[in-house]
Amino acid sequence: MVLGPPGLRVLSSDATRLAVWGDPIAHSRSPQLHAAAYRVLDLEWSYERRRVDMATFPEVLASLDHGWRGLSLTMPLKAAAFAAARTRDGRARLTGAVNTLLLTADGPHGFNTDVPGIVDALGDEGVTSVGTARIVGAGATATSALVALAELGSHHVQIVARRPEAIAELVAMGEEVGVTVAAAAWDEPRLDDVAVTIATLPGGAQVTDAAADALAAHGGFLLDAVYGHWPTALGAAWDRTGRPAASGLGMLLRQALVQVRIFVAGDPDVPLGDEDAVLAAMRDAAMGD
Structure with missing residues (x-):
């Protein structure tokens, strides 16, 4: 799969501004992660945090000058960033979501780094292949x-x-990527044993202990996308049943590393020079908060 548009490897050296946008945004750890990466890479780039909502996104994006290199986008802006992108990588096209915009003279180029972030976060936990799985949430x-x-x-x-x-959208997407998708309601979850559960609920989502315990009993390893409200109700259930679980901090870290690759060289799949040192510095920054 070709993920990135051609001709993006050489970027203007005077484009040094970056930011994460979203609403809410005060909780974001992206500035700490990116700042740590650029220190190791000896790049004098700035990375800001800005609250931008759906209504103001087009106007604020259009106001950026040539000094801007790229943006990280969190909720609720991923669909708007997808619409604004001049080109989109394969993962963005599949998901309809862009969380990274590379800003160039010919327009913004969109990427989805959440997908490799999940893959690599699971890999860090020893999960490198999955047969059956469960996703909690449909956002x-x-x-x-x-x-x-x-x-x-x-x-x-x-x-x-x-x-x-x-x-329904996930069922259709599953057909496109060769995965059979089945639905289960909260009040009647027909649960089979799975190797991995990925929870995509917001941090404050209300889940009854009974539902959480049922999911944990049949859920294998849990990767919860939430990192700011840990443990979540599901994380606590996995702990009660003695099953392995991880917060979304690893996913955040890994997707941010892929963003750094894009901002540095325009390619999500080309490792950085001294990438191990970059990742270590980013992990230290993540754990320091």
Whole structure:
């Protein structure tokens, strides 16, 4: 799969400004992670945090001058960034979500780094292939989780969501990537044993202990996309049952590393020079908060 548009490897040396946008945004650790990476790379780039909502996104994006190199986008801007991108990588096209914009003279180029972030975060936990899996939630992050599971070889994924109609898009996406998607409601989860569960619910989502314990009992390893409200209700259930679980901090770290690759060289798949040192510095920054 060709993920990036051609001709992006050489970027203007005077484009040094970067930022993460979203609403809310005060909780974001992206500035610490990116600042750590650019120190190791000896790049005098700035990386800011700015609250931008859906209504103001087009105007604020259009106001950026040639000094801007790229943007990280969090909720609720991933669909808007997808629409604004002049080109999109393969993962963005599959998911309909862009969380990274590389800003060039010919327009913004969109990437989805959440997918490799999930793949690599699971790899860090020793999960390098997946047969059957479960996704809890059916929002924007669930689309990236589904594509990530397909990349890891998953052939059957169950989606547990409160709104069954929200699963229809994931069923169609599953057909496109060769994964059978089945739905289960919260109040009647027909649960089979799976190797991996990826939780994509917001940090404050209400989950009953009974539902959480049922998911944990049949859920294998848990990767929860939340990192700011840990443990979540699901994380606590996995702990009660003695099953392995990880917060979304590893996913955040790994997707940010792929963003750094894009901002440095325009390619999500080309490792940085001394990437091990960059990753170590980013991990230290993440753990320091």
